[in-house]
Amino acid sequence: xxISLVINFAYVxxxxxxxxxxxxxxxxxxARRGNMISAAAMxxxxxxxxxxxxxxNFQWIIIGIAIGSxxxxxxxxxxxxxxxxxxxxxxxGFGGMASLLVGWSAIDPAAAGxxxxxxxxxxxxxxxxxxxxxxxxxxLSEKMPGKPLxxxxxxxxxxxxxxxxxxxxxxxxxxxxxxxxxxTAIGLAxxxxxxxxxxxxGADMPVVISLLNSYSGLAACAAGFAVGNNILIVxxxxxxxxxxxxTQIMCKAMNRSLINVLTxxxxxxxxxxxxIEGEVKPMSASDAYYVLEAASSVxxxxxxxxxxxxxxxxxxxxxxxxxxxxxxxxxxxHPVAGRxxxxxxVLLAEADVSYDLLLEMDQVNQRMETYDVAIVIGANDVVNPxxxxxxxxxxxxxxxxxxxxAKTVFVMKRSMASGFAGIDNPLFFKENTRMIFGDAKxxxxxxxxEFGN
Amino acid sequence: xxxxxxxxxxxxxxxxxxxxxxxxxxxLHTPLMSGSNAISGITxxxxxxxxxxxxxxxxxxxxxxxxxxxxxxxxxGGYLVTDRMLAMFKKKEANK
Numbered sequence: 001x002x003i004s005l006v007i008n009f010a011y012v013x014x015x016x017x018x019x020x021x022x023x024x025x026x027x028x029x030x031a032r033r034g035n036m037i038s039a040a041a042m043x044x045x046x047x048x049x050x051x052x053x054x055x056x057n058f059q060w061i062i063i064g065i066a067i068g069s070x071x072x073x074x075x076x077x078x079x080x081x082x083x084x085x086x087x088x089x090x091x092x093g094f095g096g097m098a099s100l101l102v103g104w105s106a107i108d109p110a111a112a113g114x115x116x117x118x119x120x121x122x123x124x125x126x127x128x129x130x131x132x133x134x135x136x137x138x139x140l141s142e143k144m145p146g147k148p149l150x151x152x153x154x155x156x157x158x159x160x161x162x163x164x165x166x167x168x169x170x171x172x173x174x175x176x177x178x179x180x181x182x183x184t185a186i187g188l189a190x191x192x193x194x195x196x197x198x199x200x201x202g203a204d205m206p207v208v209i210s211l212l213n214s215y216s217g218l219a220a221c222a223a224g225f226a227v228g229n230n231i232l233i234v235x236x237x238x239x240x241x242x243x244x245x246x247t248q249i250m251c252k253a254m255n256r257s258l259i260n261v262l263t264x265x266x267x268x269x270x271x272x273x274x275x276i277e278g279e280v281k282p283m284s285a286s287d288a289y290y291v292l293e294a295a296s297s298v299x300x301x302x303x304x305x306x307x308x309x310x311x312x313x314x315x316x317x318x319x320x321x322x323x324x325x326x327x328x329x330x331x332x333x334h335p336v337a338g339r340x341x342x343x344x345x346v347l348l349a350e351a352d353v354s355y356d357l358l359l360e361m362d363q364v365n366q367r368m369e370t371y372d373v374a375i376v377i378g379a380n381d382v383v384n385p386x387x388x389x390x391x392x393x394x395x396x397x398x399x400x401x402x403x404x405x406a407k408t409v410f411v412m413k414r415s416m417a418s419g420f421a422g423i424d425n426p427l428f429f430k431e432n433t434r435m436i437f438g439d440a441k442x443x444x445x446x447x448x449x450e451f452g453n
Numbered sequence: 454x455x456x457x458x459x460x461x462x463x464x465x466x467x468x469x470x471x472x473x474x475x476x477x478x479x480x481l482h483t484p485l486m487s488g489s490n491a492i493s494g495i496t497x498x499x500x501x502x503x504x505x506x507x508x509x510x511x512x513x514x515x516x517x518x519x520x521x522x523x524x525x526x527x528x529x530g531g532y533l534v535t536d537r538m539l540a541m542f543k544k545k546e547a548n549k
Contacts, residue, residue, distance in 0.1 A: 018492060019469055025485055026477045032539040035488050039532040042495065049498040055505030060518045064504060068525025075526070076533035084538075088487050091531055094523040095493040101520035102499045105513040114456060213486055216493040225459060227499045233459060234466045235495035241470025242489045246482060335479055342482030349541040355480050356544055 003051055010048035011231040017041030018235055022242070028355050045231050081350045082307040085209060085340040089137040092212045096129025099219035100186070106226045109177045116173045118225035120185060124165065125219040127189030128196065133212050135197040136205065140339055146202030158195055164188050200261065203381055205339045207250045207261045214243020246341050253335035253361075255387075255398040283434035285446035288410055292447065295372035295408075297328040299364060301401055302344050303337050305378015305413070305440060312351040314444040315377065319353065321451040331357055332364035332374075332401050334382035365402050374406035376427075377440050378413075384425045409433045412440040484538045491531025497524035 018041040024034025055061070079087045103122030111119070138144035168185040175181060200208050217239025224232025251258050292298065300319070306312060319329045331353065337344045345358055368374075376383050379401075386393040387400045403409050404427050411433060427433055436443050477485050503517035 015466075019473065022470075022473045022489070022492075025481065025488055026473065028478070028480060028542050028544070031481055031484060031542065032536065035484070035532065035535045035539055038488060038492060039536075042492070042497075042528055042532070045495065045498050046501070049501045050505075052502045052505070054502045057505055060504050060514065061501055061521060064500075064518050064521030065525050068522040069529045071522075072526040072529030072531075073533060076530045076537065079534060081538070084483060084487070084534075087530075087534065088483075088490055091487070091490050091527050092493075095490065095496065095527045098494070098496040098500065098520040098524040098527065101516045101523070102496050102503065105500075105503045105516035105520070107513075210486070213490055213493075216490065220493050220496045220499075221463065223496050223499050227502070228455065228459070229499050230459070230462055232495055232499050233462050235492050237463055237466040238470040238473070239489045239493040241467045242474040242485065245471060245474045246486065249479075249482075333479065340483060341486060342479060342484070345480045346483045346538055346541070349538070349543070352541070352543065354544050355542055358480055360479055 003053055007048045007051055008230065010044055011229075011234075014041045014045040014048075014231055015234040017044065018238060022238060045235075081347055082310060083141065084346060085205065085338070085343060086137050086140040088340060089133045089140055089209055089212065092209070092216045093130045093133030093137065095216035096126045096133060096212075096219050098126070099216070099223040100126030100130060100189075102126075102223040103226050104182075104186070106223075107176055107182070111176070113173055115226060115228075116176055117169075118222050120169045120172055122219055122222035122226050123182075123186055124169070124189045124192075125215055125222055127186055128193035129212055129215040129219055131190045131193030132197045132208075132215070133193075135194055136208050136212060139197075139202060140205060146205075148201040149198040154195075154199065158192075161188060161192055161195060165192060196262070202339070203336075204254070204261050206336045206341050206343075207247055207254070207258070209340045210243050210246035210250055211258075212243075214240050214247060217241075217243055250336055250341060253399060254395075280428050281434055283410070283436055285436055285438075285443045286450055288434070288436055288443075289447045289450035291373060291408060291410075292322060292327070293325060293451070295322075295327055297330075297371050297373075298322060299330050299332050299368075299371040299374045299403070299406060301332045301334070301337075301374060301376045301379050301383055301403055302348070303334075303377065303379020303382060304339060304343075305380075307338060307343065307347055307378070309378060309440040311377060311441040311444060312347045312353075314441055314448065316348070316351040316353050317448050318444055318451075319357075321448060325451070329357065330359050330364065330371075332361065332403075333358050334361050334379070334401050337379055337382050361399060361401050368402050368405040369407075371406040373408045373410060374403040375410045376403055376412065377444075380413075380425055383427060385427050385430070386425065390426065403427070404430050404433070407432065410436055412436045412438075412443055414439065480542070484535050484542075487531055487538065488535040491528055491535060494524045494527030494531060497521060497528055500524055 021034045021038030024030040103119045172181040221236030383403045385404045387395045387398040500517045500520035
């Protein structure tokens with residue numbers, strides 16, 4: 001029997017398992033098994049791919065898989081849950097680079113124009129995913145300033161760059177033996193990834209990561225066309241579609257179009273005529289305890305600051321103490337809180353918080369008036385009432401968690417500095433807001449000790 | 454004709470992908486992302502055939518060798534870290 005027929009039937013099985021696994025990832029109860037089924041799908045695909053008769057020497061395959069597995073295991077075991085966004089960014093980049101290399105190694109001057117085009121696409125998408133992800137990684141891990149990086153003539157430069165990429169692509173397809181065109185295309189693709197991500201600010205990172213995730217899938221898909229492999233196309237496009245959906249959800253949560261996020265560096269910040277009035281009212285952690293002790297329902301709204309302070313475990317401790325005191329505790333999670341979609345959920349899960357206590361923005365906004373206290377921990381832009389009431393604010397129109405409508409708001413903050421987006425927050429000046437300055441972890445620890453007494 | 458089949462596969466998988474992911478709750482967005490990231494390591498399958506074909510010009514073998522390493526990191530690391538995350542997602546039984 002023809003061995004390639006066997007391989008391709010195995011790919012059909014593998015594709016089915018991938019789809020089934022992704023489906024199970026859709027519910028917390030089955031998600032873990034879903035992930036395992038998806039891993040099994042990958043195993044089936046890899047094992048049967050090894051039956052390919054083109055393979056006459058396993059030496060490099062074994063060495064490559066060994067090195068890759070070792071690095072993968074070490075990273076997966078040691079990464080902190082707070083650094084998950086960086087890690088996903090980095091892995092996206094690896095996936096992109098792998099597709100670039102596969103496309104490159106598949107170059108065959110005798111190939112048809114269509115195949116050469118897909119080879120070019122896998123090099124292009126793979127390359128820009130690689131460098132774009134590295135920049136995202138550098139921004140997220142603060143190896144590079146998170147602020148948008150803009151310079152004069154950026155739009156013109158980028159337009160020229162895109163034209164250059166198209167030109168090099170056309171030349172490459174015409175004459176695949178000329179390596180100058182190939183190297184130019186690779187170089188420009190890599191440069192484009194850098195240029196695409198540097199003008200994007202830290203607060204927009206959830207969108208960028210989702211988009212790069214999508215690209216890494218599309219790159220695999222293009223590589224699949226380049227080497228004529230079904231399973232690459234199926235798996236790649238599943239990832240591509242999932243990334244695009246997440247991107248869409250993130251954009252919607254920020255009330256911005258994708259184009260606006262991607263070119264945000266180019267638009268000037270509008271100045272607002274509205275002046276923030278009122279004064280900041282600080283409160284000590286021990287006074288805060290008395291309020292919490294008397295409260296019957298409390299909402300906790302975490303943000304990136306909770307991740308930075310590694311405060312998720314103390315938050316959970318406080319939650320338990322309040323629950324023992326017959327206080328209802330919920331968490332309000334904004335879709336773009338943190339640096340990647342679902343970032344806060346993972347951190348709270350790490351701290352053993354039951355996932356049914358984590359409510360989405362719309363759920364908590366509906367009953368905001370009923371909360372006695374809303375505690376904002378390290379969040380800023382996602383609770384900024386300027387989004388509702390300050391026309392001209394850069395975040396005007398973005399859906400936010402309306403903590404200012406709760407009876408009392410505690411804001412835990414290190415200092416009065418503005419958030420990642422660099423926007424003033426009128427919340428701090430509201431009548432019902434109390435600021436608890438200092439390290440969130442220490443302040444929470446203080447309240448926990450008070451509960452203990 | 455093969456091209457038509459491949460494009461057919463592409464279109465159908467994109468639709469399936471949209472349908473599947475659409476319903477994933479926000480709680481699971483991070484694991485979904487790292488899990489789908491592991492799936493994008495499927496490039497490994499494409500790299501294997503080229504890395505093992507040493508009759509080809511050397512350069513292609515080396516390129517594919519690099520791709521095998523990177524894609525394996527993606528696959529192994531991605532699945533393990535997703536599993537680690539999902540193991541933490543628990544529903545508390547019976548609030549005390």
